[in-house]
Amino acid sequence: MRKYSDVFSDTDFLWGSATAAYQCEGAWNEDGKGEGEWDYFNHHSVLNIHNEDGDEASDFYHRYKEDIDLMVEGGQNTYRFSISWARILPNGTGEINQKGIDFYNNVINYCLEKNVEPNVTLFHYDLPLKLAAQGGWLNNKITDYFDEYAKVCFKEFGDRVKIWATINEPRYYSYCSNIVGNYPPNRYADIQSYFQYQYNLMLASAKAVNSFKQMKVDGIIGIVHDNGSVEIDPTAENQEEIFKIADFFYNRMILVPALEGKLPDELEEMKKTFNFMIYHSDNDAEIFSKGKGDYLGLNLYNRQYVKHWENGETEIFHNNKGADSMSLEGIRLKGLFESSFDKEVRRNKWGREINPRVMHTALLEIKERYGNPLILIAENGHGIYETPDENGYVEDDERIEIFNEFLEYMLKAKADGVNVKGYYHWATMDLYSWINGYEKRYGLVRVDFKNDFKRIPKKSYYWYKDFINNYSKNTK
16 A cells, blocks of 8 residues: 655655646536536626636546646656545535546546656635535535545545645635635625635634544645745835734735644734634634644745835735736735835736746745745746647747746755755646636646647646756756
8 A cells, every 4th residue: 555655755856737626627517516616606607707617628527647648748746636526525515426536536546557646635716506605615614514525535535645735725715705806706805704714714624634634544734825925115114014914914824724733823913903803613723733734835926015005995906807907916905005016027917926036035934934844836837828830839938937937946945945845837738717717828738629628738848847857867
């Protein structure tokens, strides 16, 4: 039987790529899968601005062997993917869908047959509709439903899966659902729901981590946080106070429970600062203390560059229209802080900073402030518009340039003592990019969505293969 100790027996580093269930699987209503919140949103909401959905996505459900084969050919030794909760438990709780179990068994077994280490995330934004209709992550009962779901997955897959993540990006998921309002249930600037979501998500994670340990599953389990490392504009007033407030807003409700097994010490102070309350669960201190993870997954794209609030009402700046909009990503929280926009830093077509240096500074900050935990870079990539040649081949030199910078800064952090042991490029192949649809492309492999989902490796795919090979040669 495989052991976690086998994971790093032949390599000191995991090199792979990542996807998420709703974004790549398709087969949205096949083989007993229940309806998900994103299925409902995309089929019924006027807020689905691009009129796109994940009904077929990248058709990974039917083509997983081809995609895993391409990973192997590209030198990758690990694959991070998520499980669709509604494919396992169609109603979110109760009856188990055996065909869903069978599908993920097939994916896991094929990964292992090809010497690809499966890294499984239990929840990546796709909540079962039945639970969404009961209040979703504002309903405290969902923390027990999630624990029930997690235990099913541990029982069915835990003998072979050695790397687990409970929840992908609880902070950013809550941000899009309750602050930006571009993800269902589409609340805008709702600070109360923003923090209650994070509390319930972290409580659910802690319960699942505790179950993992009680079940004595061999492996490691953690959570995946979107990097929110805060940097202060040098012109800002009250810089220490602004950092404390912004760091709480972007990071502390995730990192402290995940890495220290408790709620942040400053929580009561910040309830007053942000004017919100938390509906606490009984014995939550004990639950969090038993829910500390074994590692941190970090999705790293950018920093949070802020300054003091100058004037104006609370406003969120977010661009889901790409080149059709001039909006830059950021926020203004009245009376607290606001985003600052550094004109010296590149931005992508969706208004987000492109700043690979942050890979180094963010990793060092985690090391210095949180005791140098084991870290896996669970996502990192670059979304662009792409034009293939007549054969469908994409020369994505822009991606390669930025890709290389990020990797060099990651290896610099590793050399500086950060305990980083793996990297997953986002994404394995082109997929559905949530509310952005399909034109925002992240994949190492092009998917021709209009030609039977044909897979064509891009220039970056071959570049990454060479990078991995060179790393392996130089570290032997």
